[in-house]
Amino acid sequence: MLVVAERLDASADVVVDELNRRDVPVMRYDTAEFPQTLTLTASHAAERSGWRGVLDNGQRSIRLEEVRAVYYRRPGRPAIAENVPEPYATWARNQADGALLNVISALPVRWINNPHVDRVASHKPQQLVAAVRAGLHVPRSIITNDPEAAREFAAEIKGPLISKPVLGGRLDTGTGRPLMVATHALDPAEIDDSLRLTAHYLQEEIPKAHEVRLTVVAGRPFACTITATTDQAHTDWRTDPDGIDLGTTTVPEPVAAGVRRFMAEHGIVFGAFDFAVTPAGDWVFFECNPCGTWAWVENRTGLAIASAHADYLQGTA
Incomplete structure (x- = not known):
């Protein structure tokens, strides 16, 4: 199992912890470690359909052909040695980024989410069009x-x-x-x-009774209600994390079906959706972050999001 994320990433931490509890072998790295402390050797032959080789960070190594799943969460960019001057440092960083990203992305395994799919799915203007096609209400x-x-x-x-x-x-x-x-x-x-x-x-501006951060993993919805207790949090709850109350709720089936259609169109397994729920009870889609944070939701609500990640990566969901 590969986990690709920044060193300080709470969501990746809890997924690794869950996989460790299940005795699943995991190698975790940050792309920022490449090429200085992370080594890639990958080969491809005409008679083979995939890449073979080794990733090694000096402490652990893994053979590419033995990888069964990848959890990919916003890693850093490759860091080139400081003694490489510009413009060669930028050229080298782009070469390193393209090589590692595209070799790993070509692995025919389970993904949360493949970075190429993730990037396309993150475009907000496109999301509104896709949300309407999926039957969701938008502003x-x-x-x-x-x-x-x-x-x-x-x-x-x-x-x-x-x-x-x-x-x-x-x-x-x-x-x-x-x-x-x-x-x-x-x-x-x-x-x-x-x-x-x-x-x-x-x-x-959509009138809100409350908001919902809807985390979806392989079709499983985890809905966290966010009720603002300050004017600042009412506009953007991220600016005043102490000005919100969290809870849990169920997702109306028409909304759940729309979310499933939205994710299928984009080819994503994971999405962190932001909705407003109006005083009349209507769910209004704002956006979907295909690499959104969620550890704070699990920590404060008990929703079993890490377990859902592990289930999918292991192939049991």
């Missing part, structure tokens, strides 16, 4: 760098708006501590020409 949305188009959208909504990042919500400030670009309320009166500086993703 009215616009992506634009045109202030007038944004004002027209606001006039059409005739209600509160929110703004969110199109891509990942982390901003590298150069201080070593990334800044999270959170979802925030947008007053239509504040729309001005600064909108032209880049693309902006605007949506109607």
Whole structure:
């Protein structure tokens, strides 16, 4: 079993712990260890359909042809030796990234999730289209760098708006501590020409009784309710983790069926879905993170998410 993740990754930690309890042999590595402390030797012959070879991190090794499943969770990028100058360091990093990523991704094994599938499934504009096809409700949305188009959208909504990042919500400030670009309320009166500086993703604000972080593993749903107790958490609960109450709930079958269709279309085994549940009880899809965090959900609710991962990786689910 391969686990590919950053060294400090709570979700990977609990999956490894669960596999260890089941006496499943596991090799864990971070792509950031390659090529300095992780060694790859892979060969392919015309008469074979797959890659053979060895991954070795100096403490443990594994033969590629013996891998039966891979749990892949946002590893770092390869780290090139500091004595390699630019532009050669960037070239070497891209070579290392492409080699390790694509050899491992070509293994014909169980995946949570194959990184090539994961990347496509993470695109938010595409997700809204797929969610509608799957029968899920979504907010009215616009992506634009045109202030007038944004004002027209606001006039059409005739209600509160929110703004969110199109891509990942982390901003590298150069201080070593990334800044999270959170979802925030947008007053239509504040729309001005600064909108032209880049693309902006605007949506109607959905009234919430609460939110749901729905973690799905191989078709098994684990629904965590998130009820905001502060105004800040109501807009984006990630910005005020102390301002929320967590619980569990069941998923209405039409929503569960829509989620299954969504995941089948993208070819993903795992997804962390964010929904709002309106005061009327309607579930509204916001987005799906195919590599979302979930250890905090298990820790605070007892939902057996790590066990579901292990079941799938072992081939028992």
